[in-house]
Amino acid sequence: MLWNTLQLALRSIRRNLMRSFLTILGIVIGVAAVITMVTLGNGATKSVSDQIASMGSNLLMVLPGQRFGPGAVPGAPFKSADVEAVRNQITGVRLVAPVVNKSATAVYQANNWTTAITGSSNDYFEAGNWEIAAGRGFSEAEERSGKAVCVIGDTVRDKLFGRQNPVGSQIRIKQFSCEVIGLLKAKGQSSMGSDQDDVVVMPLRTVQRRLSGNQDIGRLSISVKEGASIDAAKDQLTLLLRERRKIGENEDDDFRVMDTRQIAETLTSTTRILTMLLGAVAAVSLLVGGIGIMNIMLVSVTERTREIGIRLAIGALEREVLLQFLIEAVVLSSLGGLIGIVIATTASIFLAGLMNVPYLFDPGINLLSFFFSAAIGVIFGFFPARRAAGLNPIDALRHE
Amino acid sequence: MSDAALIRLSGITKTYGSGQAAFQALKGIDLVIDTGDFVAIMGPSGSGKSTAMNILGCLDVATSGSYEFEGVKVEQLSRNARALLRRNYLGFVFQGFNLLSRTTALENVELPLIYRGEPAAERHAAARAALKQVGLDGWEHHTPAELSGGQQQRVAIARAIVTRPHVLLADEPTGNLDSHTSQEIMNLISGFNRELGITVLMVTHEPEMAAYAKRVIRFVDGRVESDRRNGEDA
Numbered sequence A: 001m002l003w004n005t006l007q008l009a010l011r012s013i014r015r016n017l018m019r020s021f022l023t024i025l026g027i028v029i030g031v032a033a034v035i036t037m038v039t040l041g042n043g044a045t046k047s048v049s050d051q052i053a054s055m056g057s058n059l060l061m062v063l064p065g066q067r068f069g070p071g072a073v074p075g076a077p078f079k080s081a082d083v084e085a086v087r088n089q090i091t092g093v094r095l096v097a098p099v100v101n102k103s104a105t106a107v108y109q110a111n112n113w114t115t116a117i118t119g120s121s122n123d124y125f126e127a128g129n130w131e132i133a134a135g136r137g138f139s140e141a142e143e144r145s146g147k148a149v150c151v152i153g154d155t156v157r158d159k160l161f162g163r164q165n166p167v168g169s170q171i172r173i174k175q176f177s178c179e180v181i182g183l184l185k186a187k188g189q190s191s192m193g194s195d196q197d198d199v200v201v202m203p204l205r206t207v208q209r210r211l212s213g214n215q216d217i218g219r220l221s222i223s224v225k226e227g228a229s230i231d232a233a234k235d236q237l238t239l240l241l242r243e244r245r246k247i248g249e250n251e252d253d254d255f256r257v258m259d260t261r262q263i264a265e266t267l268t269s270t271t272r273i274l275t276m277l278l279g280a281v282a283a284v285s286l287l288v289g290g291i292g293i294m295n296i297m298l299v300s301v302t303e304r305t306r307e308i309g310i311r312l313a314i315g316a317l318e319r320e321v322l323l324q325f326l327i328e329a330v331v332l333s334s335l336g337g338l339i340g341i342v343i344a345t346t347a348s349i350f351l352a353g354l355m356n357v358p359y360l361f362d363p364g365i366n367l368l369s370f371f372f373s374a375a376i377g378v379i380f381g382f383f384p385a386r387r388a389a390g391l392n393p394i395d396a397l398r399h400e
Numbered sequence B: 001m002s003d004a005a006l007i008r009l010s011g012i013t014k015t016y017g018s019g020q021a022a023f024q025a026l027k028g029i030d031l032v033i034d035t036g037d038f039v040a041i042m043g044p045s046g047s048g049k050s051t052a053m054n055i056l057g058c059l060d061v062a063t064s065g066s067y068e069f070e071g072v073k074v075e076q077l078s079r080n081a082r083a084l085l086r087r088n089y090l091g092f093v094f095q096g097f098n099l100l101s102r103t104t105a106l107e108n109v110e111l112p113l114i115y116r117g118e119p120a121a122e123r124h125a126a127a128r129a130a131l132k133q134v135g136l137d138g139w140e141h142h143t144p145a146e147l148s149g150g151q152q153q154r155v156a157i158a159r160a161i162v163t164r165p166h167v168l169l170a171d172e173p174t175g176n177l178d179s180h181t182s183q184e185i186m187n188l189i190s191g192f193n194r195e196l197g198i199t200v201l202m203v204t205h206e207p208e209m210a211a212y213a214k215r216v217i218r219f220v221d222g223r224v225e226s227d228r229r230n231g232e233d234a
């Protein structure tokens, strides 16, 4: 009986290709959309966390102020003395890189490019996992005297020099000219969409003197020694800074110490929310697909009811008719689900390549979409049939 | 006249709807039909002919009364048992053909055999033979849309007789056909009655078609008004 019924169901699908195709289409689109969105979202999340992991798990970032947005507590910027204190008083510290950021336009011959100017020290390259592709980093004398030298990122090289080797050339930033002494190895786009190679790094003192005009330090990048406790370093750091910044017993910190894990969590939680949003939008399309199926099923219900009447009249049992329709519904919607998965996989791999995020196969969402589509097929394909198969044969035959 | 009573109806009534809207389409039908008979049921529109046929064909159930088919009380059968009775003993031909659309003639004729669980090879052979019997060899792979009304009705007849049913029930089988085609269909039906001994119950409005039958029953207003054998005086 099962084999016969399976044959009947497959025949019926083959005979009604257009109806079958339309039935499948809604599911294909819905399933493909959901899986693609979620897969890409997962990829983006992974890429963010990978990138942060590549910064090293032993990195601490200290920023003035607490919280963003409403309720934010402003905090005074750091000073060079803070850097020294951290370097000397916290155990387990490998390097401390003071960082100041300023936006400015760099000019070389007829080309100009507005970019982020970072003032720091050689430690900055090491803490940030930067490699020098050509030329060199800063010498101690250059750092101490605040000489007008810079190391540029690959994007800046591209905008100002094209394919040319920039090392040894002079670029102009605001009113001073500055010798390019090094070129950073390209890192590529960050997963948040910003271009990491769009930087010009100068000695801290150079930026303070010539661009910001004060002694302020925007943030500290601290690399903790391999094997040393990050949490211990954080605690010490907090105590030290509270003392140096004269924060009272009952007052809140006016600075933040973040480690890479926290930064990763902040960033990945953003992409995760984005993934959920995209997934929700796609889920709506799956639902619309389901409604489409219901529509087609309802339109064809007159024809199908008469068909059921004919089958019952020539001696089919109710359960045989039901089984046939169940098989039809399950085959169609699973087929739709499978095609959707194939399309989603292809699209995800392609789009992941385009967006520069890793492709991660997520079995959960694939299974979920597949079973959801099967359920939709069964509900919308099978239940109208169940009603018809319960009729007296003559009522089913007479159905208008 | 045959010896065995194939069908025995006593006091069959059928009421459609309920309460205020209730309508009694059959008001007590008593009828005995013997194996091998060819019965034409006539009567004015609305007299309950189709209602009676549907009950006889186990497509519908009577409101009251008793229906014995080959000694079995049909009203005591379950839904499934009635389906099996249709599958194994009855064949239907309808006014509107009722073929599966987009389905070839061969597959339509095979359908009852599939439900009987016949192996594919035998099924094909039997379906081909049945189509040949109704004069449709060469048309096996045409769908209803590609066949004339007369040809569609032949496919329906082939589907009805392919299982060698004991009874063939036909409700206005020529109702949608011209008179020439109708004659051909009637020749086929009476041929199956004569040669295969299939008992035929047929509703018709046309005296020319009723003339093929051995026995003519007239319904009026939900009752049997007259019941005579062809050849006897009216």
Ligand SMILES: Nc1ncnc2c1ncn2[C@@H]1O[C@H](COP(=O)(O)OP(=O)(O)OP(=O)(O)O)[C@@H](O)[C@H]1O
Pocket: B016, B017, B023, B025, B043, B044, B045, B046, B047, B048, B049, B050, B051, B052
């Ligand atoms: N499903 C139904 N619901 C309600 N009333 C019905 C139903 N089927 C038939 N009737 C009524 O029962 C009566 C008998 O109908 P039936 O179809 O048996 O007549 P008939 O003799 O076959 O007529 P015709 O020659 O026009 O086919 C009619 O008055 C009809 O309106």
Ligand SMILES: [Mg+2]
Pocket: B049, B050, B051
């Ligand atoms: Mg009628």
